[in-house]
Amino acid sequence: MSEYTQITVDDRDEIRVITLNRPDKLNAWTPTMNAELIDAFQDGNADPAIGAFVVTGAGRGFCAGADVSEVFKAQIEGDDAADDTASGSDSTTDDTPRRRVDWVSLMRSSKPVVAAINGASIGVGLTLVLSMDFLVAHPAAKLSARFVKMGVVPELASSHFLVQRCGWGNASDLALSGRTVLGDEALALGLVDEVADDVVEGAIRRAKSYAENAPASVQFAKQLLTENGTEPDLALVQRRELTALDQAYQTPEHHEAVAAFMERRAPKFR
Incomplete structure (x- = not known):
C-alpha cells in the first residue's frame, strides 16, 4: 500500500475505511486526493482479505467540493496539472504519464462501497459518492449539487445518478437550484439511503453485511x-x-x- 498525504487508510478486519484527510480545508478535492483514492481502491480490490470499503471524511466535513485554488483557478489559467473532475482521472505533476481512470467505472466494478457522509458533501464531494452502493449521512450533513452556482455543470455521471436516486423532479430541483439539503431531507428525497448519528459505525455495519457474502x-x-x-x-x-x-x-x-x-x-x- 502506498504512503498517502491527503487520505488515510485503516483496514478493520475485512472492511477498508478510507478517510479524506484535509480537515483544515473540509477535505476539499484535489487531483492528488483523487490519485490517492484510486490507488487505495485498486489496492483493496486486489487484496482478497478486503471485502468492502467505507469512505468518510476527517474533521467536520466529508468533502466540501473541489479546492478552488488548486482546481478551478488553475484550469482558468490553463494549468494542465489541475485535472478536471469530470474525467475522474488520476494524474501526476511530474514527467510521469497520466493514468486515466474512470471513477464511475471504478466504483461500479469495485467491491461494495459505502459512504459515511459525516459533514459537508458539496459539488464533487457529492458526485464522488452517487455511484457508490449505499450512502449513510449524518442528520446535520449538508449536501448540494451546486455546480450552477459556480458556473459549471454536474459531472461524474451525476446527471444520471441524481435521476436514478431522486426521480426527475427532485433531481431537476437539486441540479437547477444548487440548493443545500440536510441529511434528513436528503433521505426523504432518496439522495442518501440512511441517516445515522455515528455514520462510520453505521457504514461499517452495512459494509460488513455485504462483505460476508460470496x-x-x-x-x-x-x-x-x-x-x-x-x-x-x-x-x-x-x-x-x-x-x-x-x-x-x-x-x-x-x-x-x-x-x-x-x-x-x-x-x-x-
Missing part, C-alpha cells in the same frame, strides 16, 4: 444492477442474469454455500 456473487450482482438499472429491454435483462447465473454456478463460493447449507454451518467465503 465475493463473486456480489460482483455479479453489482454488474447486473449497473447494466440493468435503466435497461428497458427485459429480455436482455434476463439474458444478462442467466449468463451471470451460469457463471455463478461454476464458482467455488457457490459450491461452498451448498456444502455449508447441507452441513448446517456458516459458509467460509474468505
Whole structure:
C-alpha cells in the first residue's frame, strides 16, 4: 500500500475505511486526493482479505467540493496539472504519464462501497459518492449539487445518478437550484439511503453485511444492477442474469454455500 498525504487508510478486519484527510480545508478535492483514492481502491480490490470499503471524511466535513485554488483557478489559467473532475482521472505533476481512470467505472466494478457522509458533501464531494452502493449521512450533513452556482455543470455521471436516486423532479430541483439539503431531507428525497448519528459505525455495519457474502456473487450482482438499472429491454435483462447465473454456478463460493447449507454451518467465503 502506498504512503498517502491527503487520505488515510485503516483496514478493520475485512472492511477498508478510507478517510479524506484535509480537515483544515473540509477535505476539499484535489487531483492528488483523487490519485490517492484510486490507488487505495485498486489496492483493496486486489487484496482478497478486503471485502468492502467505507469512505468518510476527517474533521467536520466529508468533502466540501473541489479546492478552488488548486482546481478551478488553475484550469482558468490553463494549468494542465489541475485535472478536471469530470474525467475522474488520476494524474501526476511530474514527467510521469497520466493514468486515466474512470471513477464511475471504478466504483461500479469495485467491491461494495459505502459512504459515511459525516459533514459537508458539496459539488464533487457529492458526485464522488452517487455511484457508490449505499450512502449513510449524518442528520446535520449538508449536501448540494451546486455546480450552477459556480458556473459549471454536474459531472461524474451525476446527471444520471441524481435521476436514478431522486426521480426527475427532485433531481431537476437539486441540479437547477444548487440548493443545500440536510441529511434528513436528503433521505426523504432518496439522495442518501440512511441517516445515522455515528455514520462510520453505521457504514461499517452495512459494509460488513455485504462483505460476508460470496465475493463473486456480489460482483455479479453489482454488474447486473449497473447494466440493468435503466435497461428497458427485459429480455436482455434476463439474458444478462442467466449468463451471470451460469457463471455463478461454476464458482467455488457457490459450491461452498451448498456444502455449508447441507452441513448446517456458516459458509467460509474468505
